[in-house]
Amino acid sequence: MENQGVFQGVETCLRELKKAFELSVAEEIRETGEYFERHLVFQLAKESFALPVIQLREVLGNRLIVSVPGAPPSVHGIINYKNKILPVTNLHHLLQIPFHETDNACLLVSGAAGFETTLLIDRLVNLISIGQETIKPKAAVRNETRNQLITGEIYYRDKLITLLDITAIN
Numbered sequence: 001m002e003n004q005g006v007f008q009g010v011e012t013c014l015r016e017l018k019k020a021f022e023l024s025v026a027e028e029i030r031e032t033g034e035y036f037e038r039h040l041v042f043q044l045a046k047e048s049f050a051l052p053v054i055q056l057r058e059v060l061g062n063r064l065i066v067s068v069p070g071a072p073p074s075v076h077g078i079i080n081y082k083n084k085i086l087p088v089t090n091l092h093h094l095l096q097i098p099f100h101e102t103d104n105a106c107l108l109v110s111g112a113a114g115f116e117t118t119l120l121i122d123r124l125v126n127l128i129s130i131g132q133e134t135i136k137p138k139a140a141v142r143n144e145t146r147n148q149l150i151t152g153e154i155y156y157r158d159k160l161i162t163l164l165d166i167t168a169i170n
Helices: 002-023 144-149
Strands: 026-028 035-044 047-052 056-060 075-081 084-090 106-110 117-121 123-131 150-156 159-164
Touching: 035 106, 035 117, 047 123, 075 117, 123 150, 144 150
Parallel strands: 047 159, 084 117
Antiparallel strands: 026 035, 035 047, 035 123, 056 106, 075 084, 106 117, 150 159
């Protein structure tokens, strides 16, 4: 029964994501002249992150991920996606966050910068519009990979959300 609630949550998020693509990825609000960009919010462990919707193609439910012997730790494995073999990037490793298997795990398919990959996330949270003026500069961290991936931070409903740019994944 718990899985049914999880699937309904994923289904709702997928519907919102589809609607976001149909409405447009970035929209201009005429009343204020403010520029907003839609972001998909997700969790890794207890931390919240967001990616611009424009960098994403699809959200997939839990799929069979085949491990690749000898692959770097950031490659969780590979999947078959529409008859293509795509790598599954482990954001936990790249961002130095402890990884634990979860029932709510999803894969985000990205085709940003001409490089197709999938990102393993723990849980979908929300689809939000972010105004440019609400983005705070990123805090400097010693991890170079983390510094490249993070573009800024926002507070949304009193919760810190770290903004990522997956085009920085090599």
